[in-house]
Amino acid sequence: MTALLELQDLKVHWPGRGAGWGNAVPVTRAVDGVSLTIQVGETVAVVGESGCGKSTTGNAALGLAPITDGKIFFDGRDLSLLSKQERRDLWQEMQVVFQDPVAALNPRLTVARAIAEPLVIHGWSAAHVAKRVDELMALVGLNADQRDRRPMALSGGQRQRVVIARALALSPRLVICDEPVSALDVSIQSQILNLLLRLQRELGLSYLFISHDLSVVRHIADRVCVMYLGVIVEEGPTAEVFARPQHPYTQALLSAIPRPDIVRRGRKERILLQGDLPSPLAPPKGCPFASRCIKAQAACNRSRPPLEQRAAHRLVRCFYPNSV
Incomplete structure (x- = not known):
């Protein structure tokens, strides 16, 4: 397969207002080193809680949010090297579907x-x-x-x-779908998702699908990237991530999905996350999920785990992941 969109160590940091003379200006680390690739004809989903940076990642890929560091490639072209006219031409190949159609339309x-x-x-x-x-x-x-x-x-x-x-309208090759069905009734959601799937087959589209709803992602995505506090903590083929989640955060998200098959076999244990999402103004020194993780140990608070390959096509950012 051919890479259509590639993000390399993407960072989007927003400087805030200082509290006074001599004080350091706080920085919001909305996206703090995200790398992902979307192949031609593929749907890659980015999922996570509100405030994790998934929409900012999509906006940065479109050029709607200025990046602090990293690279964005579209069809092998480095976007930072394009002229204004070349970037304008490129926008015909990259389009977006926003969450709220009322706000999106005049x-x-x-x-x-x-x-x-x-x-x-x-x-x-x-x-x-x-x-x-x-x-x-x-x-x-x-x-x-x-x-x-x-x-x-x-x-x-x-x-x-x-x-x-x-x-x-302009026959794009990549469409960034930012929560495209979250504002719709459940029955209408399935209609729009089926429409997107049909359009992908007929037009050869690629999707970056941003959502907080894992049941929606399961229906449409080929691969899924689980995002937490500006970083990807797990990535892999959707079916494999749903069947065998390796990161504790992914496990917690998946435990919240209603599963009729599990209900028939017996009660499913829900993993409840304790505490709140840490502030991107002051991210933890170690693992960003350590303060809410039931498996956290001393090493998790000392240093940030790298995103490493733990199995074929599976990447996990955790010192103590579950076995595949």
Whole structure:
């Protein structure tokens, strides 16, 4: 497989305001050394609690958040070496679907005009725009009689279909989906997920899928990266990570998923995390998960474990991982 997107030791640190003269300015380590690769036609999910840095990772890949350090490659091209025009051209190949379709759409624009926005910006003729809008509406399952409706006259699922159609307008190769179904009812979630899967098959798309919902990730992702406090703590094929989680944090997340098959066999033990997510303003010196981990030992507080290969296609950031 060919790498489409590659993040190498990506860091996004935001300087804060100092408390006064002579005091060091605090730094929020939103993303603190993330490396991941998305192959052509692959879906890679980034999961974790709110505030772990997963959305910031996606925004940095799109150029919506300035990076502090690290490299971003798209189809082998180093984004830091591209001119403004080259970067503008590249944006046609990378698009995003945001969490809230209401906030993502201008309430004054009709469906047709909303979908046409990127086409107009890139100088398409009126005739070509009209034809492409019709194609996109049919592609995502919108009816022709919805062309002149405004977002508030649509259901939540229909609005998200409009957002997806707009993201596909310029025929991108990579779509970053940032919690694309979390604002929808459960029954509508499955429809949108199936739509994304169909579009991937038909158009050869690659997805960076950002979510806090592991049951959603299980349905759509080929590989999953579990993120905690700005770093990846476990990575591997989705089926293997779900079947045999090696990091204690991954275990805790998976224990919260309702599993009917386990209910039939007997009660499943829920792993409850103690305490709160540490502040990215003052991350722990050692393992970022040590303060909440039931397996933590003295070594965990002294130094940060590296992200190491523990089995074929499995990476884990833990001194005492579970056996595969």
